[in-house]
Structure formats: structure tokens, C-alpha cells
Amino acid sequence: MHRDKAAAWLLVAGLMLMHVYAAFAQIRPAPAAGAQAVPGGAQSHPETNVTNGSSGSDQASGSLHENQPAPPPITAPFRVHLIAQHISGGYQVLAVDLNNDGKTDLVALGLSADSLVWYENPSWTPHVITTAAPKMVSMDAADLDGDGIPEIVVAYGFNAAPAKSVGKISIFRHNGDPRQPWVLMRDIDRVPSTHRVNFANVNGRGRGTVVAAPILNEKSPGFADPEHLSTPLYAYREENGWKRELITDENKGVVHGLLPYDWFGSGHQDILTAGYSGIAVHHPKKKGRWTRTIISAGSPAPWPNGGAGAVVVGRLAGKQFFASIEPFHGNMVVVYTQDALGLYRRHVIDDALTTGHALTLVDVDGDGVPEIVAGGNRTKANLFFYRATDKSGQSWTKMLMDNDMAASNCVDADIKGIGRKTDVVCMEARAPFALKWYEYVGK
Numbered sequence: 001m002h003r004d005k006a007a008a009w010l011l012v013a014g015l016m017l018m019h020v021y022a023a024f025a026q027i028r029p030a031p032a033a034g035a036q037a038v039p040g041g042a043q044s045h046p047e048t049n050v051t052n053g054s055s056g057s058d059q060a061s062g063s064l065h066e067n068q069p070a071p072p073p074i075t076a077p078f079r080v081h082l083i084a085q086h087i088s089g090g091y092q093v094l095a096v097d098l099n100n101d102g103k104t105d106l107v108a109l110g111l112s113a114d115s116l117v118w119y120e121n122p123s124w125t126p127h128v129i130t131t132a133a134p135k136m137v138s139m140d141a142a143d144l145d146g147d148g149i150p151e152i153v154v155a156y157g158f159n160a161a162p163a164k165s166v167g168k169i170s171i172f173r174h175n176g177d178p179r180q181p182w183v184l185m186r187d188i189d190r191v192p193s194t195h196r197v198n199f200a201n202v203n204g205r206g207r208g209t210v211v212a213a214p215i216l217n218e219k220s221p222g223f224a225d226p227e228h229l230s231t232p233l234y235a236y237r238e239e240n241g242w243k244r245e246l247i248t249d250e251n252k253g254v255v256h257g258l259l260p261y262d263w264f265g266s267g268h269q270d271i272l273t274a275g276y277s278g279i280a281v282h283h284p285k286k287k288g289r290w291t292r293t294i295i296s297a298g299s300p301a302p303w304p305n306g307g308a309g310a311v312v313v314g315r316l317a318g319k320q321f322f323a324s325i326e327p328f329h330g331n332m333v334v335v336y337t338q339d340a341l342g343l344y345r346r347h348v349i350d351d352a353l354t355t356g357h358a359l360t361l362v363d364v365d366g367d368g369v370p371e372i373v374a375g376g377n378r379t380k381a382n383l384f385f386y387r388a389t390d391k392s393g394q395s396w397t398k399m400l401m402d403n404d405m406a407a408s409n410c411v412d413a414d415i416k417g418i419g420r421k422t423d424v425v426c427m428e429a430r431a432p433f434a435l436k437w438y439e440y441v442g443k
């Protein structure tokens with residue numbers, strides 16, 4: 001590089017670092033119990049109170065690595081709150097009220113964490129749910145008995161190699177005080193490499209059905225899955241004594257996304273899956289029969305690089321739409337909107353994600369047009385906020401939400417109790433395995 005150009009570049013980089021350092025210096029790092037809601041303050045470059053990670057401490061001590069470029073500026077209008085960290089192998093977060101006080105709490109799951117822990121809003125005091133679910137990978141919450149405290153289904157004993165995975169599915173419930181350790185309510189099943197579990201309302205009478213998706217067939221050697229083996233999808237209905245029911249064995253290879261959603265508007269939830277076979281809707285019929293409809297093949301790349309890894313569904317311009325990450329651990333964020341004939345049209349709105357994993361819709365401004373949050377779990381400046389620039393969802397702008405987060409999972413939430421979900425909470429897959437709340441501070 002020419003010396004003048006190099007000097008100019010160093011000057012620009014130095015100014016950027018000074019700007020970042022100034023932003024860090026103005027605010028106090030929040031302790032785990034100190035993330036305060038700060039109303040108002042709309043700004044295009046929100047402050048962050050998160051200084052975890054090597055870059056933050058290096059900046060604070062003044063010992064900058066000369067060859068390490070400054071992180072890119074955060075451009076999405078959120079204030080970042082650190083709720084907790086060191087949730088080893090961070091993989092999933094649930095935003096749910098666990099003590100029936102009307103405030104949304106957070107449950108954080110780590111693949112290699114030794115316990116499942118919930119964090120009580122607003123102090124974010126941690127409470128252990130259980131230490132009896134090693135190698136957990138997925139969870140969901142639903143109040144099955146109507147006492148106001150949800151039960152939690154957990155998939156654990158996970159390994160991506162099915163031969164090494166017990167794949168237990170169990171429901172835990174509180175034992176009088178949800179702040180005290182919970183107890184096992186019911187073991188449901190063991191299915192090798194079970195990777196996603198959800199409660200679902202498949203009968204129109206409540207969420208008393210567990211749906212479980214292994215990531216591969218139990219005989220599969222791994223993600224390459226050269227024989228294109230069938231990956232089953234199971235339901236367990238409380239009314240049937242949690243007996244195993246096959247939803248489908250038509251999905252092939254990796255199944256990574258699982259979503260209960262009333263796709264057909266029939267008053268009960270269908271089950272969506274995303275994987276090598278694309279995105280499918282499984283619709284419950286009478287007597288335990290299910291129909292399967294492929295709504296997108298996902299990325300058209302040949303096996304094992306095609307399909308989709310995650311799916312979310314919402315409404316846009318009065319019509320149902322869905323969004324996906326494609327392919328599995330992929331680089332694309334894709335939006336599907338209906339045309340005049342009701343056919344879904346595929347729009348790739350981003351193809352620059354790194355190992356895409358987290359995906360959620362959130363309507364931050366309550367205008368009825370969902371925004372999209374998507375992120376990947378490999379690198380730290382890889383969590384994005386997408387906002388439609390037209391009512392039909394044809395084009396979207398992309399903003400960086402965080403430059404120090406490798407998100408494995410994000411959910412929308414109402415942390416402050418305003419009556420609408422305008423917040424996003426994300427779980428980090430890499431050290432320091434942070435659980436962060438992104439408070440929307442835009443207009």
C-alpha cells in the first residue's frame with residue numbers, strides 16, 4: 001500500500017476506534033442484575049452497554065492490536081443490554097413469564113451448560129430449573145395444567161451424530177416455587193439426535209402436544225447423509241398419554257427448523273419444518289393422520305447444500321408471508337410473499353450471512369409490517385435487522401444490530417411490559433456466550 005494511503009487508512013481506523021472507545025467510556029458496563037430499561041433516546045447509533053469480549057477490554061486498557069480493524073458500526077436502532085453470559089454452548093432462549101408476575105422472563109439453554117437457568121425480569125436474578133438435562137439442545141414452554149406457571153419440555157442427550165445421541169425428551173414443572181429447582185413431570189421419549197422440540201396446539205384445544213424433530217435419521221452418519229435417509233417427525237399428545245405419533249417420514253436428511261403455526265387458518269396449528277427437503281407444512285387431519293405440503297424447496301443447490309435451515313411466518317400487507325435462512329447454516333435470508341394469484345414468490349434479501357442460524361420476526365414499530373432479525377453463529381459482526389422499504393415486502397434495508405454477537409437464536413419479546421413485542425433477545429453461540437436484550441429505541 002502507498003505510504004500516504006496507509007497513513008490515511010490508519011487515521012480513519014484510529015478515529016473509528018476513538019469513536020467506539022468514546023461510546024464505551026460514556027456508559028457503565030451493566031452487571032448481570034443491572035440491565036435497566038432506559039426509555040426514549042431514539043438515535044441512529046445507539047449506545048451499547050456491552051463491553052464483554054477482547055476488543056472491549058483491549059480498548060479500555062489502551063493496548064490496541066494494530067492489525068485488528070475496528071468493528072463495523074452498529075446501525076440498527078437498538079440499545080444493547082447484557083443480561084447474562086457464560087451460558088456454555090449458548091443455543092436457545094425463551095421469553096416467557098415463569099413466575100406469573102406479568103413480566104417476561106428469559107430461559108437460556110446452552111449445549112454444554114451444566115444447568116438450565118431462567119433469569120427473572122427485571123433484576124435478571126438467575127434461578128436453576130434443572131441440572132438433570134445434560135447436553136440439552138432445545139426447549140419450549142406451555143402451561144399444561146393451567147396454574148399460571150408454564151411447564152418446560154426439554155430435548156437433551158444431544159449429539160449431532162445420531163449413534164452418539166440418546167435424544168431424551170422430558171417435561172419439567174415447578175415444585176411450588178418456580179425459583180427453586182424444578183422436578184421431572186414426565187419422560188416422553190428417546191429419539192436419537194432429537195434437536196428441536198415445541199409445544200403445539202394441533203387439536204384447537206390448547207398446546208398439549210409435544211412435537212419433536214430429530215436432525216437426522218438415527219442411522220445417518222452425519223450431515224452429508226449420502227443415502228438421503230428419511231428423518232422422522234413425531235408428535236406426542238397429552239390426551240393420548242404422550243404416545244409417539246408419526247407426523248411424517250418424508251423429510252430427507254437434515255431437519256433443522258421446526259415451527260408450530262396455523263398455516264391454513266383452521267384454528268389449530270400446523271407444523272412447519274425446514275431442512276434439506278425444503279420448507280414443508282404438516283397439517284393434522286382426523287385420527288392422527290397428517291398431510292405434508294412443500295411450500296418451498298429452499299436453496300436449489302444440490303444435496304447436501306440445498307434447502308433451508310429456519311423458517312418464520314407472519315403477515316405482510318394483509319397476506320401471509322414467510323421468511324427463511326437458506327440453506328442449512330446458510331448465507332441467505334429469503335422472504336416469500338404472495339402474488340396476485342396467491343403463489344409465493346421468492347426474494348433473496350441478503351446473501352452475506354455467515355452460517356445463518358438465528359431468525360425471528362419482530363414488529364418494532366407496531367405498524368403491522370414485521371421486521372426481520374437474522375444472524376449467524378460463526379462470527380461476531382453477523383446479526384442484522386431488516387426493514388421493508390415498501391408495504392409489499394419486495395425490498396428491504398439491512399442494518400447491523402451488534403458487532404459483538406454470534407447469535408445461535410433470537411426471539412421477539414416484550415421485556416418492558418408495554419403490551420407489544422418490540423424487543424429482541426439473542427443467545428450467543430461463542431464465548432463469552434452472552435444473553436443479550438436488544439431494546440428498540442427507534443421511532
Ligand SMILES: [Ca+2]
Pocket residue numbers: 096097098099100101102103104105120121
Ligand atoms: Ca416473570
Ligand SMILES: [Ca+2]
Pocket residue numbers: 142143144145146147148149150151
Ligand atoms: Ca403449569
Ligand SMILES: [Ca+2]
Pocket residue numbers: 362363364365366367368369370371
Ligand atoms: Ca414494523
